[in-house]
Amino acid sequence: MNQTKYILSAGLAFSEAADMKKLRHESMQGWHLKRFRCAGYELEKGDNEDVIYSIDYRLLEPDEKDEYFGMFAIAGWTHVCTEYNMHVFKAGKGTVPIYSDAESARDKISRLAIPVRSVTIYTVVPTVLFGLLMNFTSGTIQTVSQFAFYIALIFAVPSVMTYLATIYHQLKK
């Protein structure tokens, strides 16, 4: 069986470039990205390779996949793995970047922000509701809603931070 290892992502919305750089360093030491796995990446042992990695976000319809991946392949970018709307590609150093213009690159971040925004809504709304319930009830309902509030808060904080990061990157570009 092939040797594999797991590395944690720093959060694509926060530091996509850092993640891609980390993957490159791993590849130079013979550890190549195989697939996304639970907030990180699974790497597989192979020969040392000097490659660069790039990620794109796009939700593809089944009839769009051939053309999309075909364009990357022809431009010298090998498709590595896909998870939901995230696609990672690798190529030799010096290959034309997948985004060659600033305008399209900015669009990419707004596409990343779409699922992030829905997750944020689904975590913030219950947090607020349970928060209100906790303050305006008493007894068992209060205890239960207090408990639910903290659970919801645990999910809401990172998703709000991620959403803010996507907004920040959109404004910065």
Add this chain to the structure above:
Amino acid sequence: MKLFEPLTDSVFYIMASLTEPRHGYAVMSLVEETTKGAFVIGPASLYTIIKKLLKEQFIVMHDESDSRRKVYVLTDVGRQTLEADIARRKVMIEMAEKGLERGSIG
């Protein structure tokens, strides 16, 4: 992305390539050949721009029999938009050219 008025260089090159029916790869190689590699369009940019042009109805699908190489071509609105941007670019070029000519005489 603000595509229109003025067209970005990438959008301009892609629209100029689609005055005749072409697939994405042909657009990439035509631009690279014409500019001798001085201007290149990455695959993600190309895909993003093609989708935007379709949405704005500046281009239409001409032939989708090959799912890897869908062929697109400019619409009438697309041609008018491209012509308007050519005129805008000509003003820039002429001003600079005339300025340089006058400068070299004086």
